[in-house]
Amino acid sequence: AQSVTQLDSQVPVFEEAPVELRCNYSSSVSVYLFWYVQYPNQGLQLLLKYLSGSTLVKGINGFEAEFNKSQTSFHLRKPSVHISDTAEYFCAVSERNQGGKLIFGQGTELSVKP
Amino acid sequence: EAGVVQSPRYKIIEKKQPVAFWCNPISGHNTLYWYLQNLGQGPELLIRYENEEAVDDSQLPKDRFSAERLKGVDSTLKIQPAELGDSAVYLCASSLGRVRGETQYFGPGTRLLVL
Secondary structure, eight states: OOEEEESOSEEEEETTOOEEEOEEEEOSSOEEEEEEEEOTTSOEEEEEEEOSSOSEEEOGGGOEEEEETTTTEEEEEESSOOGGGOEEEEEEEEETTSOSOOEEOOOEEEEEEO | OOOOEEEOSEEEEOTTOOEEEEEEOOTTOOEEEEEEEOTTSOOEEEEEEETTEEEEOTTSOTTTEEEEOGGGSOEEEEESSOOGGGOEEEEEEEEOSSSTTOOOEEOOOEEEEEO
8 A cells, every 4th residue: 555654744944945845655566756735725736746757856836856766755845935835735646557546645834934 | 728616615514414516627637536635634535537437436435425427527526414524625636537647637625614
């Protein structure tokens, strides 16, 4: 069975500082990896995804993530955050040999302070 | 292009009452998903449709929950009767349904409160 662990439930950071949101997964088969962002009272929006190829993936809003197979991690990073990045961030996986069922982590609340 | 549309956005009901949620996916998207998101948690899949066929409903509590996707477009999720523990956000998502790993597009959700 697959599982996703987001190691930090809350991450407070000052504006223009760098940030890393950590995600580890467990699966007995190969997976696709995703990061979604959820702003208050809105649905989830895809930030980026890893399907294959280069392990460094660039997404929208200046975010990037790196797939590390040996450590089963897919950490999300941004070199300089803005107030508008304040939101909930979800890491998710889906099995490569199955349909699109996403298994989500519990989320990390990013709070950017001025 | 319009995104995934859900209604109502908010619903407050008494326990034991029935409730229904409606979802209109992005035009041309063959795959439709219903997820349940409890407070402080990530979404969990309830049911997945490929066109009008439910291909994964293993997580749907069938004693009180039902869903349908007539004509392979809009979908309705129903709870009857509702329980206090059903208070949550119900998210609908859709995708093209052509390749693995494709992006799922989410609606804004229906926030249900059962009193």
